[in-house]
Structures are given as structure tokens and as C-alpha cells.
Amino acid sequence: MTHQADIARRYMVARENWHWGEALPWLAIVAAFFVFPDYLALGTQIIIAIIFALSLDLILGYAGIITLGHAAYFGAGAYATGMLSAHLGWSEPISALLFGGLVGGALGLVTGWILLRYHGLTLLMLTLATAILLQEGANAAEDWTGGFDGLVGISFQPLLGSFEFDLWGKTYFCYAVAVLLLCFLFARAVVHSAFGRSLAGIKGNVERMHGVGTPVHGRLVAIYTISAAMAGLAGGLFAESNAYVTLDVLSFSRSGTVLIMLVLGGTGRLYGAFVGTVAYMVLEDELAKLSPEFWEFGIGLLLVVVVLFFRRGLLGALEDARARMGGLK
Amino acid sequence: MEQIARAAIAILFDGVAYGMLLFIMSVGLSITMGLMGFANLAHGAFAMAGGYVLVGLMVGIGVPFIPALVMAGVIVAVISIPFERYLYRPLYQADELDHVLLSIGLVFMATAAITFVYGPSTVSITVPDYLNGQIDLGIGLFPAYRTFTIAVGAVLILALWYGFEGTIIGAKIRAAVDNRRMAQSIGINVDRLFVIAFALGSGLAALGGGLAIEIIGMEPTFALTYLVFFLIVVAVGGLGSIRGAFVAALLLGLIDTAGKYLWPDGGAFFIYAVTVAILLIKPMGLFGKA
Numbered sequence: 001m002t003h004q005a006d007i008a009r010r011y012m013v014a015r016e017n018w019h020w021g022e023a024l025p026w027l028a029i030v031a032a033f034f035v036f037p038d039y040l041a042l043g044t045q046i047i048i049a050i051i052f053a054l055s056l057d058l059i060l061g062y063a064g065i066i067t068l069g070h071a072a073y074f075g076a077g078a079y080a081t082g083m084l085s086a087h088l089g090w091s092e093p094i095s096a097l098l099f100g101g102l103v104g105g106a107l108g109l110v111t112g113w114i115l116l117r118y119h120g121l122t123l124l125m126l127t128l129a130t131a132i133l134l135q136e137g138a139n140a141a142e143d144w145t146g147g148f149d150g151l152v153g154i155s156f157q158p159l160l161g162s163f164e165f166d167l168w169g170k171t172y173f174c175y176a177v178a179v180l181l182l183c184f185l186f187a188r189a190v191v192h193s194a195f196g197r198s199l200a201g202i203k204g205n206v207e208r209m210h211g212v213g214t215p216v217h218g219r220l221v222a223i224y225t226i227s228a229a230m231a232g233l234a235g236g237l238f239a240e241s242n243a244y245v246t247l248d249v250l251s252f253s254r255s256g257t258v259l260i261m262l263v264l265g266g267t268g269r270l271y272g273a274f275v276g277t278v279a280y281m282v283l284e285d286e287l288a289k290l291s292p293e294f295w296e297f298g299i300g301l302l303l304v305v306v307v308l309f310f311r312r313g314l315l316g317a318l319e320d321a322r323a324r325m326g327g328l329k
Numbered sequence: 330m331e332q333i334a335r336a337a338i339a340i341l342f343d344g345v346a347y348g349m350l351l352f353i354m355s356v357g358l359s360i361t362m363g364l365m366g367f368a369n370l371a372h373g374a375f376a377m378a379g380g381y382v383l384v385g386l387m388v389g390i391g392v393p394f395i396p397a398l399v400m401a402g403v404i405v406a407v408i409s410i411p412f413e414r415y416l417y418r419p420l421y422q423a424d425e426l427d428h429v430l431l432s433i434g435l436v437f438m439a440t441a442a443i444t445f446v447y448g449p450s451t452v453s454i455t456v457p458d459y460l461n462g463q464i465d466l467g468i469g470l471f472p473a474y475r476t477f478t479i480a481v482g483a484v485l486i487l488a489l490w491y492g493f494e495g496t497i498i499g500a501k502i503r504a505a506v507d508n509r510r511m512a513q514s515i516g517i518n519v520d521r522l523f524v525i526a527f528a529l530g531s532g533l534a535a536l537g538g539g540l541a542i543e544i545i546g547m548e549p550t551f552a553l554t555y556l557v558f559f560l561i562v563v564a565v566g567g568l569g570s571i572r573g574a575f576v577a578a579l580l581l582g583l584i585d586t587a588g589k590y591l592w593p594d595g596g597a598f599f600i601y602a603v604t605v606a607i608l609l610i611k612p613m614g615l616f617g618k619a
Contacts, residue, residue: 066426114609120425121368122612125564129604132557136598252557256433263430293441300437307431308419 016192025274029177033170040169046281047176048237051183053262053273055230060259061268062191063223064203065116068124068255069131070231072111075250077104077232079138079145082239086153087144093156097179097236104232105225112224116217128252135250150246154239172241179237183230187270190226199223260303266313275314338469340587346475348582349482350544354537354555355562356489356574357530363506363569364526367417368425371432372534372559373552374439379405379535380547381443384452394457401539406532413527418520436552444549451548474543481540485533489571502526506569507618561604567617576615 032043052074059065077100084090084099115126138145145151190196201209202216209216239245248254257280265276280299287295310317358372379401386397416435420427460477463470493499505512505519513519541547545555562581566573581600588599607615 060426066424066429068429118608118612121362121564121568122608124368124425124429125560126605126608128557128560129601129608133598133601133605136601140594140598253553260430260433263426293445295441296437296444297441300434300439300441303430303434303437304416307427307434308416311427 022271025271026181033173033177037170040173042281042285044169044172044176044241045238046277047173047180048234048241049258049261049277049281050273051176051180051237052231052234052258053265053277054180054183054187054270055227055234056258056262057267057270057273058187058190058227058230059224060262061270061272062196062203063199063220065220065224066124067127068252068259069127069129070227070258071250071252071254072127072131072134073104073108073228073231074235074238074254074258075131075134075138076107076228077101077235078239078245078249079151079235080104080232081236082151082154082245083144085155085239086151091155091157093175093240096156097233097240100236100239101229101233104235105229107232108228109221109225112221112228116220116224128255131250131255132252135247138250139247145247146245148247150244151239152244154243154245156240156243169241176237176241179233183233184270187230190223191270195219195222260299264302264306264313266315269313269315272313272315279314336590340590341583342471342475344583344586345579346472346478346582347544347586348579349479350537350541351558351562351582352575352578353482353485353540354534355559355578356485356571357526357533358559359563359566359569359571359574360502360526361530362563364502364509365417365421365523367421368428369417369432370429370556370560371435371439371552372530373556374436375405375409375531376534376538376541376555377439377443377547377549377551378408379532379538380542380551381447381452381538382535383539383542384447384454384547387454394454394460398536398539402532402536405535406528409531410524410528412531413524417527418523436556439552440549447549449549451546452542454542456543478540478544481536485536486571486575493571498522498525561600563614565604565607565614567614569618570614570616573614573616 029047033040036043052070055073056067056070059067059070080103081096081100084096090096111130115123115130118126139147141147191199198209198214198219201214202219206216235249238249261276261280262273263276264279265272265274283298283302284295287298306313312320354376355372357375358369361367361369361372382404383397383401386392386400387394392400412435416431420431456474460474462473464473464476466476491499493503501512501517502522502525504515504517505522509519538547538551541551558581562574562577565580566575566577584600584603585597588597592599611617
């Protein structure tokens with residue numbers, strides 16, 4: 001083995017091995033459960049947003065697919081899970097959640113197969129229009145979705161037949177964290193697999209990947225489907241924990257918000273979804289208290305600053321700072 | 330029968346007026362996207378700025394409607410120059426994600442700033458008497474303000490067409506849209522073209538924003554609400570194509586107006602379905618170059 005290949009191999013192995021720092025977000029989540037027992041409802045919504053942002057990181061950060069319509073799959077999952085309970089009276093939460101993920105994934109497979117043949121601005125427009133099309137469809141199909149008034153009548157049995165969904169949201173928080181952990185482990189395995197490396201190749205140089213015979217379209221559709229299924233799971237959790245679904249789950253602003261959260265944390269590093277989501281939602285909570293305009297202006301300014309100066313997000317900025325400190329020593 | 334004909338004419342007229350308005354507001358976006366390849370989601374913020382500058386001029390210091398409209402266009406065009414110079418230009422070589430994020434950030438800031446100054450509700454102006462009520466065009470009575478909007482749109486189309494096809498600067502812009510590096514190598518100052526095109530596009534958007542107050546209303550969420558429509562006009566028409574933007578804007582205006590009359594619940598669905606269908610078949614838009 002040549003020297004360079006050896007270095008490359010060691011680098012890849014080092015990337016794949018668990019690093020002690022990776023325990024921090026999970027410890028923080030456990031700590032949050034005990035330190036902020038009154039904020040677990042908000043905590044559950046943050047966990048759901050992390051799962052959604054993580055799903056976006058798979059396609060944006062690892063495969064370089066830019067989308068303005070990722071809420072389509074979140075919303076599809078939310079409506080699928082919600083309608084299962086509201087219309088069919090299906091009240092077992094885990095199977096209903098899986099159904100949400102399944103519907104999200106199926107929609108991702110079909111739309112991805114069609115849309116991922118396009119690039120750049122056309123793809124941007126198509127993802128945007130697809131999500132709005134779905135939202136308008138949900139608005140028109142009032143009998144099934146409740147239209148503008150929202151879908152009501154969602155209720156679920158105790159989790160695993162014995163854990164009641166309580167008023168303080170303890171059960172939901174633990175349930176959501178369990179789903180996040182499973183999604184994360186799966187996402188981590190995917191991005192470090194040979195398949196995940198081929199996605200990085202497609203992101204870096206698509207012509208060359210075509211040249212070496214990688215089935216580029218198939219790979220992109222595969223990761224898009226995985227991502228959509230994960231977004232569908234996040235949507236399903238959203239429907240279960242709120243017992244209410246409105247057209248907002250499919251909105252452009254939801255697609256935009258998840259993009260902002262992810263970019264704030266840093267794309268292509270899985271943990272960016274954690275950091276960005278928490279930073280966004282805590283900032284929103286604090287600044288919106290002062291005034292909603294202040295928050296909106298603040299998040300806009302933050303975006304401009306991040307794009308111009310901290311393109312790799314908060315985690316990227318942290319790494320750069322550490323590298324500089326290391327250089328000074 | 331006569332009633333149906335009258336309704337059809339009313340829909341046609343309103344649709345054309347709305348289409349003209351969309352054209353005026355979006356054509357600048359088509360030029361800048363075709364020329365610089367910048368996905369500027371903040372284009373609607375410049376249109377919105379035009380609307381609010383017009384309100385400020387008319388309500389604040391009593392400038393009459395038509396001079397205020399022209400001034401709003403010029404003021405916003407001048408304001409847009411530093412934006413191009415210091416925020417957009419560093420990102421021309423970056424990917425679409427950066428363009429999207431930067432411009433969405435600008436939309437948020439504009440929305441918040443305008444809410445802070447003017448409040449969250451719809452603003453209104455008093456248009457002069459000759460633009461109120463109906464006007465007799467010889468073939469029947471038509472709403473005066475919409476007639477005025479169509480006339481402004483028609484004049485702008487002619488001016489733009491002449492500017493692009495008949496002047497040196499237009500020829501330079503066309504050359505740079507077709508092949509920027511080639512244009513640069515033969516000594517065209519592309520940076521300067523960018524500034525001119527950006528300011529022109531923003532000024533036109535502002536003019537459209539001023540006209541829009543009386544037709545579709547003006548509130549701080551305007552930039553985000555109509556963003557999707559501007560993008561549809563540009564994408565369906567084809568980047569950098571004035572003719573494409575015109576055809577797409579008219580189509581969108583007519584379909585949207587007819588949809589609101591005939592099928593209030595599902596009209597919007599139809600628009601997005603048509604947009605997706607057109608883009609799937611012609612990814613570069615109706616008049617775009619591959």
C-alpha cells in the first residue's frame with residue numbers, strides 16, 4: 001500500500017471511530033430531562049426538529065442536493081400518522097409512526113426518481129413547487145385532511161401498552177429521544193458506508209462519478225428516499241405529540257426553517273442538526289419574547305453573517321477556532 | 330350569453346393587468362438570474378421597498394402619484410447598488426445554497442424592518458381621480474387603474490425590447506448572458522453590467538411594487554408571499570429571457586385570475602401543477618437556452 005493510500009485509509013477509519021465528544025449531545029439531552037422538567041414539551045419539539053434537520057443533512061450535507069421543499073415529506077408523514085388515527089381509529093403509536101415514515105419514504109422515492117434528474121435552479125423550483133402543490137392539494141382535500149381548519153380527532157394508546165402519555169410530556173420526550181437515537185445511528189452508519197462515500201464523490205465531482213461507472217441517479221434517489229422516510233418519521237412524531245395537524249406542516253416556511261437550522265449548525269457533520277436546531281429554537285424563544293420583529297430581523301442578520309463569514313456553521317467556526325488556538329501554541 | 334361574454338372579458342382584462350404587474354415585478358429577476366446566475370430570493374423585497382417608498386412619498390410629503398411612482402423606482406434602484414456591490418458580488422462564484430440563504434436572510438430583515446416602521450397591516454394610498462372608476466376604451470367600460478397598469482407594462486416592454494435589441498449596452502448584456510467569459514475576454518466590463526442590470530431590475534421591481542398597492546395590496550409579508558410567483562415567472566419563462574418572462578407572467582396572471590373566479594378552492598393547485606409540468610418537460614423554461 002502506498003503512503004498516501006495508507007494516510008487516506010487511516011483518516012477514514014478515524015472518521016468512522018467514535019470520538020469522545022460525540023457523547024456530549026446525548027449527555028446534554030439526558031441532563032435536559034432532569035434539569036428542565038417543565039420544558040419537556042418544548043424539548044420534544046426540539047428533538048423532532050433535530051430529526052427533521054438530520055434528514056435534510058443526509059441529502060444536503062452528504063449528497064449536495066439543495067431543496068426548498070423538504071417539508072413535503074415531514075407533512076406527508078404528519079398527515080399519514082394523523083389520518084390513520086383520526087379516520088381509521090388506529091391508535092397504536094409505534095406502528096402509526098412507522099406508517100408516517102413509510103408514506104414519507106414512498107413519496108420521496110416517487111418524487112426523487114422524477115426530480116433528481118434536474119439540477120440547479122430548476123431543481124430548486126421543482127422541489128419548492130412540489131411541496132406547495134402538496135400543500136394546496138391538502139387544502140383542497142378537506143374531507144380527508146380537514147383543510148384549512150386542520151386535522152382533529154387524533155388520539156393514541158399508551159406507549160407499548162403501559163406508558164401513559166402524561167400531561168408533562170415525559171413519555172413523549174423519551175419516545176422522541178429514542179426515535180432520534182435510532183435515526184442517528186442509522187444515519188451515521190449510512191454516511192460511513194461505501195454507499196455514503198459514493199455520495200460524497202457525487203457531491204464533489206459528479207462527472208467523475210459518472211465516469212467511474214457509479215449509478216449516480218440511483219444513489220441519489222436512494223439517499224433521498226432514506227431522508228424522506230426520516231422526515232416522515234419526524235412528521236409522524238409531530239402529529240402524535242401535538243394530536244393536531246395543520247397545513248403549516250407542508251409550508252414553505254417549514255422547508256426554509258429546517259434549512260436555516262441545519263446551516264446554522266453546519267452541514268455534512270450530522271451533529272450540525274443538533275447544534276443548529278437548539279441554537280435556533282432557544283434564540284427564537286428568547287428574542288421573540290422581546291419582540292417578534294426583533295427575532296425576525298435577528299435571524300435574517302444571522303443568516304447573512306453566517307453565509308458571508310461562517311459558511312461552515314457554528315461547528316465549523318468552532319473547529320476553525322480550535323485549529324487557530326492549536327497553531328498559536 | 331351576453332353575461333358569460335362579459336364575465337369572460339372581465340376575467341381576461343383583470344388577468345392581463347395582473348400579468349403585466351407580475352411581469353414588471355419579475356423581469357428584473359429574470360435578467361439578473363440569467364446574467365449573474367444568482368438565485369435572488371430577495372427580489373420581492375425590492376418590490377416591497379418600492380411600495381413602501383411610494384407610500385412614504387405620497388402620505389408623508391404629499392408627492393402626487395405618478396411622480397412618486399417614478400421616484401420610488403429610482404430611489405430603490407440607487408439603494409440596491411450597494412447591496413449588489415457588497416453582499417451579492419462576493420457570492421457570485423458560490424453555489425445556489427449560499428444565494429438562497431443570503432437572500433432569504435435579507436427578506437427576513439426587510440420584513441422585520443418594515444413591520445417595525447409601518448406596522449403589520451396593509452397600507453393604502455389615494456390614487457388620483459382620473460385613475461379611479463371606469464374608463465371608456467371605445468369597446469366598453471374598463472377599470473381605469475388596471476388600464477393604466479397595462480399601459481405602463483406595455484410601455485416598459487417596448488422600452489426594454491428597444492434597450493436590449495437596439496442599444497450597445499443591451500447587446501453587451503445579451504452577450505454576457507450567453508457567454509460571460511467570452512464577453513469578458515473581448516473587453517466588456519461585466520462587473521459594471523452587473524451593477525446596471527441589478528439596479529435596473531430592482532428599480533423595475535420597485536415600480537411594480539408601487540403599482541401593486543392598488544391591485545394586490547401591500548403588507549410586510551409581500552416579499553415572501555409573492556416570491557413563489559416571481560420565481561415561477563422566471564423559471565417557466567426561462568432565465569434571462571424578457572420575452573419568456575412576459576409570456577409566463579401573462580399566463581400566470583390569466584390562469585390565477587380565471588382560477589379565482591371559476592374554481593376558488595383548487596385554482597392555486599392548478600397553477601403549481603402546470604408549473605411542475607412545464608419544468609419537467611422543459612427544464613430551462615419555455616424560452617430558456619440549454
